[in-house]
Structure formats: C-alpha cells, structure tokens
Amino acid sequence: MSTGVAEKTQKTIGGIRRKFSPWTDPTAVPLIRYENVTKRFGEFTAVDSLSLDIYEREFFALLGPSGCGKTTLMRMLAGFEEPTEGRITLAGEDLVGTPPYRRPVNMMFQSYALFPHMSVWDNIAFGLRQDRVEKGAVAARVEEMLKLVKLESFAKRKPHQLSGGQRQRVALARSLAKRPKVLLLDEPLGALDKKLREETQFELMDIQMELGMTFLIVTHDQEEAMTVADRIAVMNHGKLVQVAPPAEIYEQPNCRYVADFVGDVNILDARVESVDAGGLTLRAEAAPDMPMRISQGGEAKPGDSVSLAVRPEKLRVDLEPPADASLNCLSGTIWDIGYLGDLSIYHVELPNGVRVKAAKPNLTRMVERPITWDDKVYVSFTPDAGVVLTR
C-alpha cells in the first residue's frame, strides 16, 4: 500500500510534528476564529457563546458525544448554518452571510454524498469545473487526486460500483481537489471497519502533511481524534470543555467530564488533607486509612472535595504489597478479569465496594494467569500517575 506520499512524508513528518505548536505562540495569527458564536434551533441551543482559534496547517479535532454541537460548529464554517450570534472569520474575512458556494472551504460528508450519476472522475472534477478551471488543468488535478487516494484504476466507475473504503477515498479526493483553505471532515471514517479505519487515519495525516492544509475533523471516536489531531477540542452541551493536544487531554484532563470521555479512567472521590511544595496529600473515601501523595494538584486547597483520576494502565496489580514506600497503595480483591489478548483488565473491588480497573500488558504467553478471581491484591501507583480534578 505504501507509495510516494507515505515514504516522502515519513522523513519529514516527525520533524514538522515535533515543532508544530502555533497555539503556544502569542504572535501567531489564527486562520479560523469563532468569536462568541451562538447557534439556536428554536428553543434548543446547539452552540453556546463559543470562542475558538484554529491555526493554519493544524489538524484540529472536535470531539464530543452526539448532540454536543460539534457538527453544528463545523456546518457553520461550511455555510450550511448561520450563527444566531457572533462572528466566524477565515483568514481575517468575516464569513457570516457568505453562501456555501463562495466559501474557500470544502467538506467531506459523513454519508460521502457522492453524485450517483457521475463517474469517480467526474465526481472529483465537479468542483474544478464549477470554477471554470481550464480543461487541461482539471485533468491534471483529477489525475493527481486519483493517485493521492490510490484509485487510478477506478476513474470510470460509478459510486455504486465501489466498496465503502473506495467511496470514502473518492469523497476525500473530491473535497481536496479544489485545494480549499480548510478541509472539513464530518465523521469521515464512521462507516469503515476498524482495521481500515486505523489505516485510513494515518493516510489522512500523511495527506494533510503532504498538502500542508488545515483540517478540521468532527468525530465522536476519541481514539480517532487522539491519533490524527494536533489539538482536540472536547465539547459538551454546546460549549468547549478543554482544548489541548491529545497527550494533554489524556494525561491532564481539566475536569471529570474530559477524563471520563477520553479513554478509560478510575475516578475516586477524595478530600485534600494538606498542600505543600512537593504536591498534596489526599484521603480517598475508598481507602480512608491510607493517605495518598499526588505530585500535581492544580488549584486544590486543603479541605476541598476533589476527584482523583488514574488511568488503568498506570495502576499496578500485585499479590504482594509493593516494596517502594513512595507508591500509593490500595488493597482489594479481584472481582473480575477481562482478557483482551494484548492486555488483561483486572477489576479490583476495594473494601468499601468501589471498583477500580487496572490494565496489565500480557508480556508472556501464559495461559494460566498468576492473578485470578478472588485473589487478595495490592493496587499501587506513583504520585505523578494521578490527576486531581476540582471540577
């Protein structure tokens, strides 16, 4: 499957990706600005006074459950919806009131929306012909697009003669053909099976890198957002909850909602006992006799009720108590085991009935696991493994 595009970008991709963070640069000018944008449908507020900056060449993901307003936010950029209040600018130009056919953005639709009466070639050429691009240039661009999505031999087919994956590629090629300033992707991989989806995610990143374009993707699949995006905006009820690069979203969620929505997490209710230079001491309701040290506490003050979030892969499960006294340790019994092949998920019941999940990679081909149902185990984690959430 690997062609020129993939190989060429392989050499540069790391270099570019590692340095790319215009959102940390106060002098950088955003390409897309949502300014206090509100969208109401009758009584329902889909997007609620939201402001967001997206930078050039960024691969930006809008992540959230269905009905959170992410699709509406994207459709307002495409021009299919007009904001009730607020401004949307693209490269400094106010877009509000501009009809979709005059906006320099293109969209790849969730249903692909390929024109069923046109061949693959004509579908890809559609936008260029609409702009009255000269014939030779249209042909050259369509050939280039077909090559980019590896569909050279399918140019004459009609959409109904293609597989789901091929249709997805045609839709992508069609939306890229006009070289829009921004490409909008509405759940682009939702209809593909898991394997194909993962492959395509990487291809999308390569294509974005190769063309140097700004991509805005809407998805409810957090893995997809984590894989492809430079930054993720987690949305809920029409508001942005957190906007950050994937690792920050995962490792430093700013509230329970984000921690819970992105990835698997154990959330323990706790009370802050003391705060000092090295971190803070918590007492969890699940283990009142065991004070816990957490190295990062945000703005938590002594006496605050907080949530302690720890990812399952950061919990260790042992039959013996850990020797290292600096580790936080909880004791419990194995309630259930989920065997996933690469990982085993141990559900550990703490004395007060709260259950935590711990993921352990299956490093050896052991059919009989040493830890089994009803074993008394010790769950431990380092002070920097947990995140204290005040919201």
Add this chain to the structure above:
Amino acid sequence: MAAKAKGRWLVVAVPYLWLLALFLVPFLIVFKISLSQDAIAQPPYFPTFALSEGWAAIKESLGELSFENYGYVLSWDNEFIEAYGSSLVIAGISTVLLLLVGYPIAYAMARSSKALRPTLLMLVILPFWTSFLIRVYAWIGILSPEGLLNQFLFFLGVIDHPLEILATDTAVYIGIVYSYLPFMILPLYSALEKMDDTLLEAAADLGCTPFAAFWKITWPLSLPGVFAGCLLCFIPAVGEFVIPDLLGGSDTLMIGKVLWTEFSVNRSWTVSSAVAVLLLLVLVVPIVLYQNVQQREVEGR
C-alpha cells in the same frame, strides 16, 4: 420439494393466466376481426368461426381472411395516416405541457415539510374521486363562450367579446393536461422525494449556486421519473377519444375519435379493428421504452 416447486409455479401462473384471458385472447379476437370483411349481418363481418361446424369449415374460413382493411387504413387517400400523425403531435405537445406544469408541482411537494406531504399527495389524487367523464363535461361549462371563464374575464374587463376556446385544439390541450396531470406528478414526485439532500449540500460546497445545483444534480437524478411520467401520459394520450370528442372541434383529428366514428357511425367493425391494431403497433416503441425505464429503476435499487 416438488410441492414447493409446484406452489411457486402456481403463483407465477396466476398473473400470466390473467393476461392471457383478459389481454391476449381479446387482442387476438380484435386482430381476427381486422382481417375479416364487413357484412350486413350479426355480427357485422364474415367469416365467423363456429367450432360446431368442424375443422374443415374453420380451415375454409381461414382462407377468407385478408389484410385488405390494413391497405384501406394505410392508403394516403383516407384520413387515417393524418389522424395518427396528428394524434402523435397532440400527445407530444400535451406531454411537454404536462412536464412543464407537473415538474414544479412535484418539486414543491418533494421539498415541502414531511408532515404536509401526505395531504398534498391526497390533493393530487382527489380528482379521481369524480368520474373522468363528468370532469371533462365540467370543462365544457368552463370553456364555452358563455361559460365560467369568459364570464369571469368579462367581469374583470379583460375582454369585450367571448374567447373561442371550446371546440378548438386549445381546449383539447387544456383537457389532456388537466386529466393526465396526476400521472405526471406522481412518478416525478417519487423520483424527487427519495433524493438525498446532502447531495445538494455537497454541490453547494463545491461551488454550485442553487440554480446550477438543480441542473447538475436534481434534474439528472429525476430523469427516470421524467421518462416514466412522460410515457405514462403520452401513451394513453395518443389514443384519447373522450377529450377530443367533447372539447375538440370538428377539425380536431385524433385517431381515437376516428376509431370511434368508424365503429359507431360507419358500423365498420373490421376497419376500426385494423385501426386499433395499428395504433397498438405505433405505441409499441414508447411502451417498450417505458418497460426499459421501469426495469432500470428496479435494478438501480
């Protein structure tokens, strides 16, 4: 297994038997009459086959059949060829008018809110609740020199002497367009209604104004409906005789009317049968076309 195969065969056989008994056999009878000669008798033609007279008699009668009537109908001296031509022209023009009137209506119906659509559909079918004949008679009342239309135009002061509409080709066009409109609207509506709106969004996204999107997306995708609607109107309109008879003038020449005159006034069963068989031949082309369109529709799904 055998019982199951037999059951399946029965299910298939029922519609074929129906067509055989109610379409093919009557057609063969008409065809046979068209090969016979006029006679002052009951029935008014000969030869007649009587199974009781035995095989030899039937064989002898067969020898008396001829294509004479077809020669009569197809000769330039008589008005038949002209009537066929004029019927095709009137049906063709009517079909174009029907499309021009029906498409906007079907389009508006398909774009209206989902809640409203059943009501609109009901309104399109509503005229069928009254007899076709009565509705055509009603048009006489509207179009006649002292009819509703002229009275209304007088009232408005638009005209000072009555418009001559009744007993002209215009009245025939009005009658055909009015009577056949549901047959145009329904296939158009069903083609337009199942269209995916995101296709129009995609077209707009790629730079199409709403007008361009209509011609590049909506129109080509509605073509099966356009073909179906046009053929569904054109085929029966060619043979139409009630509308030209009631609304048309003496110079309105349509083959259906000619056939009726030949049958009821001239009492020539044989010539009118020949006219009917030839009319069927003329319509075979559009009927086959229609079947093709239907077939493609089914396969397209």
